[in-house]
Amino acid sequence: MAKANLGGMDIEIDEDGFIQEPGKWNKAVAEDIAKTENASPMTEEHWKLVNYLRDYYLKFEIAPPVRMLCKQTGFDLKYIYKLFPGGPAKGACKVAGLPKPTGCV
């Protein structure tokens, strides 16, 4: 497994750049991943999305349904793509330190 230097730490990442050591996530790590996702510098709106994803993830250990994410943050899908060009899963979830979505999604 490859390692990347994120937020001043060596963190294991998978082939798509999702961090594999969720315990090491912090804001500096997020800012560094955002640079690789064309989502830098992170604005208040980026953080609103990332914080929502984090809260949901800490409760349920997965990402929320994409419709739920849009409704709860008030951002439509198009806007999420504007904030995170990689989209909600491959962009926003990656920055938020969530695991890569699995299953038929």
Add this chain to the structure above:
Amino acid sequence: MATERKKIRLKDISIRTDEPLITVTADDLMPLPPPLDQQGKKAPYSPLSENQKKSFECSLDGVSALALPKPKNKEEEEKLVARFLSGLRKLLSQNDNWPFWQPLIQSLESCVRCQTCSDACPVYVSSGNQEIYRPTYKSEILRRIINKYIKKRGKIITKLTGDDIKLNWPTVARLAELAYRCTLCRRCAQRCPLGSDNGLIGRELRKLFSQEMGIAPKELHDSGTVQQLKVGASTGISSAAFQGMVEFMEDEIEEKWGKRIKIPVDKEGADILLIHNSGEFMSWIENPVAFAIIFEAAGLSWTLSSEIYGYEATNYGTWYDDVQFARIALKQVEVARKLKVKKMVMGECGHAHKGLIVIADRILMDEMNFPRESFLPLLEELVCGGKLRLDPQKNNFPVTLHDPCNVVRLMGIVEPQRRILRKICPQFREMEPHGVENYCCGGGSGFAIMNSMNFKEWRENISSRMKLKQILETFNDVLDSGIRKYVCAPCSNCKGAIRDILSSNDLWEKNSIYYGGLVELVANAMVDMKRPYIDWEWH
């Protein structure tokens, strides 16, 4: 200018080289109709990075679906080859392979090499007739390996007949990847005059690799069946997360339908346990929401389950592993039994239809052989039997129907979905070919969720190419972006694959081609819906 292509022979599978046997180029690809006929020529997939090439087997076509590590030395190679051979012996033993032995042997023995199946295969045709993707290519190699290494006096006989295939590590590694270049759509089997099923041969090869050698795509195994057995769903949805999603669905229903209802969950003794692919909740929650509205409006006795394994219809074992398959199917049926419902009904998930309704019949004995049905005849009864108040004018836009291979070709459920669409969509039009002759979405057998390295590009540009062509041809007179069009794909996996080809080619932005399931169209036609059900927003 097309460069002259080197001719690939069966025995090339054993060549020891780091270079792939073939690389599909832009010139090889089947052309697409407007608006994609003017696209610049682009290679269907990127080469792997030098690092990836060093680490993973990619000597088939330069694509890696499996991230199969290269053996460290000759000794390791020999061990792997020996395991392949002992696994192959098991596949051919009636006792060891009782679920699929009969159709496997029949398929291996009946082929007369007429090659009728080749033109039926969307991967073979879309790729510009690449020999390695021919449905019989891997089957014939397997047959020759069996003749030489397993049958009595095989080595002498194959030497005399010249049908000699060398079983070495390159052969095994290429066969492993080759088992994941076929979507198991079984269009070849349907075309075969002798009933030889090359799709099944591919699926049995996958099983050999998984069960005997621990080789399987991580999306199907580690984060698929293993995760499902651990957490309850391949999406990782736990029972607690599921219950939160049901509340969200109730809010959505109130917003669209104007009625606050309680979605029945874990209702003992209900007539129907409805079971969805849990990917629907994550990516297309309007699909289970539409089911709930329709079932409630029709006054059915039904329930969802929040019990672990009860809210997930997927069973990726269907595609690659009998042991994982059986573990999951037994747990799913146990949930229904405990709930004392009358039957299980599968939602819009093709492989769950194949897995839980058809294949599971081989393992569910006595009281475990619980009634399991498709949602389609039931939905037809509700739509065409006057149980819902519907206004087809609400669906007055061009709609076409994609036929999921598992529901239509495999199970023969062809007409219910069409009778529904004819009733509620005034501009319904068929793709050609359709029904049991349909083409796969290109995402079948797990491909829609396999995204390792350059595999996603391979899928979008090769295995989904025929579907993309069909969709564009079907809408060729209404390509104008002012006309919204709907590809109805009643299967989660198909929806994912179709979403990806529409999105990669900007077909919503430029030509207003949208996609979704079947129940969404039914909900959209309901007279007492407060707002249009289809949002045209999720592309």
